[in-house]
Amino acid sequence: MGENSLQLPGSIGLTRPRPFTETFPEWLHEWVVTVDHKRLGILYVLYAIFFLLVAGAEAIAIRIQLALPGSHFLTPQVYNRFFTMHGTTMVFLVGMPILFGFGNYIVPLQIGARDMAYPRLNAFSFWLTAFGGLFLYYSFLGGGGLYGVGSAPDVGWFAYAPLTARAFSPGHATDYWALALIASGFGTLGTAINIIATVVSMRCKGMTMMRVPLFSWLMLVVSGLTLVTITPLTAAQIMLVIDRYLGGHFFDTQAGGSAVVWMHFFWIFGHPEVYVLVLPAFAIANEVIPVFSRKAIFGYPAMVAASVGIAFVSLSVWAHHMFTVGMTSVSNTFFVLSTMLVGIPTGIKIFNWLATIWGGKIRFATPMLFLIAFLYQFLIAGLTGIMLAVAPWNWQLHNSYFVIAHFHYVLVGAIIFCIFGGIYYWYPKATGRMLDEKLGKWHFWLFLIGFHVTFDTMHFLGILGMPRSIYTYQPDRGWNTLNLVVSSGGMIQAIAVLLFAFNLIWSYRHGPEAGNDPWDAWTLEWDTTSPPPPYNFAEDPVVRSRRPLWDLKHPEDPDWEYES
């Protein structure tokens, strides 16, 4: 692609950033004080990948412990800390930062802006999140309290009362959990506000709301959902801190408080949180699938409506995590029905993606491979979700490995696959070099096989009655072979992720040059250099349709003739 043939009116002056000759302290200083949305986006993603490796190592330790019955690889205390930290890390230090990292990097480029609406708030939010994560992990050193060194939180990622009361969780481990998440929660709130202000107020000329690319649209929806999702958790954790430090009684059953109130508050956060994580994954799918099918997205308005619909419905489903607590039949029925309602907008999305692929000229590059796997796996994850939404079925399988299998199918099979696809798709933009395609295919196939070996098998373990969070099990329960299979699948996934990490580093130096637009894509981020200059666009771009670069490449058949 010629550098001059691909420019929108206005987006001129695409010189490569001048090569800096700077010392290491200067380089470091620039990254620490940066307010550039692209650098912060990269920092978010690197931070999340680091914690992905950490929490992945914790998962591997858990699986080694469970591979054989009666094992003593970990002590029971360490085991409890590891599954607590694995869950907390993956949700708060991997899932949210990496998705906000994508949002940070891509949204201003896609809407033709020079930066986020609030660059300094953006930097502040990142560092709050970053130090929240470090604070959480400091508990391994400082959370000792009564037990001496090495007492990370061990109350589960949902930290049910009354286990979190002073009497049952002495020391500071639980406080590290609450305070770290309050800090990173404020960071998340700041980023969400920033993305909303950016998408609403920073759009370039001609980009009406119905021309905003779907990735940015979904990031707007996610940010709106985050506003009302993360704050209830902050509120509940403030209450927990009041209970633990000031002798309050919110969750103190001895004084009339209620442990079930914590469950409600936690899941009022906890369930929409799943959609906060999965909607950005959908956002990535909305960009990658059309580009690699060589077709415009099918049903753009329906996709927008379905995303907003999912966000609203997701606010009224939280108590499906609590069927076994013993609610009234009316509550049970309500939450069964509202949960099943989620299937409708989600189904619309799956059909739209299929219709986009249908009849397209599909290119099976690595990003597309991950996204095709995502489509199948997300369908299965949705179906087991509907099974678990049926209250009697849930009574049977609640807190078994079936539930673990279901939500890992969503979190890994859908979200992580989309994230990998997204990284293969946008890495050339961020670094100027392509990721190695051969390593990418190895990464994809190994991860796919490992994923299915692990998480398909977990469903059967759940149906056979294996509960979650158990330290070990007797050899005569009939779970031995399946557990060994699950653990070996975990190893395959670990190898795949290490290959991926190697690819990220190796391709940074040795990958083929990407050029501005390696995928022949259609949104504005591909109209500038790779990596983009600090100011993104020398002049504000002007757009006339949802696919400005298509219009530019095909002046004889532009999109704006068809979009009303």
Next chain:
Amino acid sequence: MSAASPIPAAYPGEWRTPSRGRVAMFALIIGESALFTIFVVAYIFYIGKSLSGPTPQILEVPVFSTVCLLSSSLTIMLAERALRRSRIGVFALWLGGTIGLGLTFLGGTAIEWHKLIYHDGLKINTNLFGTTYYSLVGLHATHVVIGLMMLTTVFLFTLARKMGEQHSERIAVLAMYWHFVDTVWVVVFTVVYIVGR
């Protein structure tokens, strides 16, 4: 922002997007509303569930403080209008009035809490009522303090003659926050002093 693009005719008509300040403050208010909702729900759920100690009957309705806080919404509106018309002196006057009314409200809370702690023996760890009451009213008071800090900053800038008509958009955003704090007080007042008593 809607900075004029140097390419005429490519996009006919003027291109305007909403003010980012207002959008961001609106988003913050939605988030804060969710935060307060959880505390209000906890307060309502725990009404009458205390096993011992003082009950909400000991509360006295803070009429004067409430009138002060709600009037401060009016004074900040007048301040905003004065700034839009470049009448800096009037702006400083109404801004100072807003700060004064906010401080009076906080003083009322201080007197009320002093009475509750030393006369009625109600502390945050006494019973569920104490826990929920001090958290909810305290959370609101924290927001009043944050608002007063921002208002005072603006006031100092005004005294240093740094404020002008060009800042009226920012003051409008700050006023949105202040109105929100007042609105929350209406909810807290209703729940704590009317429904819960």
